[in-house]
Each structure stands twice: as structure tokens, then as C-alpha cells.
Amino acid sequence: MSEPITPFNAADWRPPSFIESSMLRWTLGLMMAVYLSIAVGSLDVNWSRLAEGMQRGGWFLAAFTSPDFTSQSRDILLGLEESLTMTLAATVIGVLLSIPVALGAAGNISPAPVYLLCRAFIGISRSFQEIILAIFFVAMFGFGPFAGLVTLSVATIGFFAKLLAEDIEAMDPVQAEAIKSTGAGWLQWINYGIQPQVMPRIIGLSLYRLDINFRESAVIGIVGGGGIGATLNTAFDRYEFETAAAILLIIIAIVMIAEYTSSIVREKVQ
Amino acid sequence: MSDELIWRRRTRQRDLMVWFCYLLAIALFLFCLERISFATEWFFVQDAPRVAADLGSRMVPPKWNYLRELWIPLWDTLNIATLGTLLAVALATPIAFLAARNTTPSIRFVRPVALLIIVSSRSINSLIWGLLLVTIIGPGVLAGIIAISFRSIGFVAKLLYEAIEEIDETQVEAIAATGASATQVMTYGIWPQILPTFAGVSVFRWDINIRESTILGLVGAGGIGLQLQASINIVAWQQVSVILIAILLTVVVSEWVSARVRHSII
Secondary structure (H helix, E strand, O other), X not given: OOOOOXXXXXXXXXXXXXXXXXXXXXXXXXXXXXXXXXXXXOOOOOHHHHHHHHHHHHHHHHHHHOOOOOOOHHHHHHHHHHHHHHHHHHHXXXXXXXXXXXXXXXXXXXXHHXXXXXXXXXXXXXXXXXXXXXXXXXXXXXXXXXXXXXXXXHHHHHHHHHHHHHHHHOOOHHXXXXXXXXXXXXXXXXXXXXXXXXXXXXXXXXXXHHXXXXXXXXXXXXXOOOOHHHHHHHHHHOOOHHHHHHHHHHHHHHHHHHHHHHHHHHHHHO | OOOOOOOOOXXXXXXXHHHHHHHHHHHHHHHHHXXXXXXXXXXXXXXXXXXXXXXXXXXXXXXXXXXXXXXXHHHHHHHHHHHHHHHHHHHHHHHHHHHOOOOXXXXXXXXXXXXXXXXXXXXXXXXXXXXXXXXXXXXXXXXXXXXXXXXHHHHHHHHHHHHHHOOOHHHHHHHHHOOOOHHHHHHHHHHHHHHHHHHHHHHHHHHHHHHHHOOHHHHOOOOHHHXXXXXXXXXXXXXXXXXXXXXXXXXXXXXXXHHHHHHXXX
């Protein structure tokens, strides 16, 4: 005897929920609602200042239709030059320095003490924002692009070494083993067994980091680290919205160009 | 002997080309270094180790009872990150649907606009958005929330529209074949497929935003950065070290939360 078929009522069907347990779903929802009401309640909004701000926001948007590239062109060019040189130099230095760190931080090729040391270094340099590093380096090295260069280099090491170490850990050990079995020395082993496997990643990541470093170089100037950020900060302080709009447009354009070129290069090497 | 062919990876011409490219790259790098060192006061740089040691000695011991004054700024920081992320996600979702090749109403007109919004939002750091919004709507937490959300829109929308473009079209077609309306296709065909990405990206961005909201105060946009700026201005380095430790702990906790949540989603 076959089982009785329960009639399927399409109207009763509900799509399965993202969070399966209804208990958990409701608790999370309730917690979220409570948090939101407290958080929004603790916001201290000055509505008259906001209304005044709307007008200023309108001016700023209008400034985008007539950006002023010319009246501060000397400062803009100087800031841009500093930003670009800082970006390029810091990326090169950071990548070169991060390769040994990455080798040390790859668990499959380095001894435990070196591994821990390199991982600790990466962890510390990653947990602080570029801008906090910049504050300290500006205090140490004085105002100007050198502090920015050091900041971006250190930040690059943290980022680059971590991702490269992960790539080395994910490599094919057979190739490295094959090189080692020919009697190769340590440097030859790295150079012929490991480097070719991670080279596309190195190129791709360097270009990506170049892009990030340029964006970051635009803010380091706010705390005195040189670059276009200082010019932008001054423009905002003087309410020169047309100049600020021009600088923002330049930043957007450069980032777009950088992203476009790096995507082409990355497609070629990968 | 010299007639013997030796294996080469490239032809001589290509070899020269490669070396020439290296030469250009090194020249460019040296030029950049030269420009930077031209703008640097080397006296200060030579003095740096002493200054660093001095700073270090001024930072210890941390002034622990200052921590009492940090709870409210930390709460503000958390709110800036969370409300900013929520606002960003709400604004980014429609933009992502307009930017995805398979859901956009018009590839030629709407998609470029959506992509332009995404790129502009991504190219401008949240600190610059903060600078701008503080000038426009005045200092405070609200400027921070909007700054964080403006920066996050591009990030969330980009990852989301890439996920939308990669969905399985057969499921969408199956729903459409039942005679479903456009909204029903959206809620039953597309949305369930991108929901894990949506949740993962939101939590990931929240984690990044916690980090970013700790420094927004430097330009006056609320949060613990205000205290950092104030302490640096009055050279109270013992307070600075407390603030840095507080920031570090917040970041570590938020990273842990985000990793746990993403782990359980994926």
C-alpha cells in the first residue's frame, strides 16, 4: 500500500529563510532593532546647521560643473607631483622590502621562529591605518613627502607581504621539490622553484598596491605628509569649492586611468 | 665552438627591449627619490631616531584612567561604522542592479552612470569625504556616517554587481517561465542567489568601516579620532598610547566578529 499523498498547497509555501533557526532569526532581528533605536537616538544632529549645510552642499555640487583648475594650478601641480613620486617610490621600496618578509612569513618554507617574527611584523603594520602611521612619521621626520614615503612603504609591506606569503603557501610543492632534488642552493631554490610560480601574483599585486598607494597619498597630506591632500585640505579650509572640485576630479581621473591600465596588464600576465 | 647555438629564452632584440624597460623603470624610480629628497629636510630625518626614542619614552606608561573618557567616543565610532554601512548597503543595492549587465534597464545609458558613481565613490578616501562633509554639514557624528557610507557605496556596489553578473541564468529563466512578474523574478530568481554575497560583503565592509571610523575624527567627523587629534595637539602622548590601544582592541574584536559571521555564511 502506498502512502497517502499530502496535497501540496502552493499558497502555503514559503521560500526557505536565510537564517534557518527562527529563534536565532528573531533574536538577531530584535537585537538589531534595539541597537538601531539606541544608536539613532544618541545621534546629536544640529538641524539648523544641517539646513544651512544643504545650501553649501548645493554650491559644492555646482562647483563640479565649473571646476577651477587654473587659479591654484601651481599648488595643484606641486601636490600632484609629490603624490605621484611618493606613490611610485613607496610602491617600489615597499614591494622590494616585503619580498623577504613574505618568504619569512610563508609557513611552508620558513622555520618557526622566523615565521612568527614576520607574521607579528605584518600583523602590527596592518592593524594601524596609514593615517595613524603618518602622524607618527610626520612627528619623527618632519613635514613633507619623506614622512609620506615611509608611511606608504610600511603600509605596503604589511599588505603585500601578507598576500604574497599566502600565495607562496598555496604554491605547488612538487616544482620546488624538483629544483631542490637537483642539488640547488637556497637562493637557486627560491629563484627557480618558487619565484616563477608567484611572479604573476607579484606583478598583479604591485599594480593593485600602486593604485591603493595613490589613493592613500591623497589623504596623507591632511596630517602633513606631503602630496595632493595638503592642497585639498587648504582648498576646503578656504571654502574654495571650485578648486576642491578640480582636485577631486583629477584624483578620480588618475584612479580610473590606473585601474584601467592595471586591469589590462593583469589580464596579460595572469 | 662559437658557432654552437646556445639556448636563449628570448631573441637578442627582445632581450634588449626588456633591459631597456628595466632601465627606464629604474631611472623613473631614482627620479622620484631625487624629487622627494629635494623636498626633505635631512636634518630632521637624521634626528629621527632620537625623536622616536623620545616619543616612545613619553608614551609610557599609558594613562589608564583616561580610558574612562573614551567609552562615549568608542560608542560613536561603532555607530558611525554601523549606521554608515547600513546606509551604504541601502544605497548600493539599487546601484548594483543598475550596473549589472544582466539587470540594468539600459546598457548604453544607465550602466555608465551607475559605474561612474561606483568609481567616484571608490576613488575618494573616507577621510576626504569626511573633510568635505564637515565643511558642508558641520562637524559631528552625522558627517562621519555619511562619509563612511559614501565611501562604502562604491565598494559594496562593485562586489555586488559582479556577483549579479555571475548568477545562474537558468534559475532566473525558470522563474520567468512560470509567468512571474519582474519583481517576482527579482525576489525569487536573482535575490536568493546573491544573498550570501550580499551578507558577506556587508559584514566585510562593516569591519573595514570600524577601522576607518576610528580616524574620521582627525578631520572633525566624530568618533575616537577626535580624542586622538586633541591629545596630539596638546602633546599628551600618554593619552595617545591609551587611544591607540583602544583602537587596536576595537579593530581586533571587529575583525574577529566579521570573520566569525562570514565563516558561518559561506
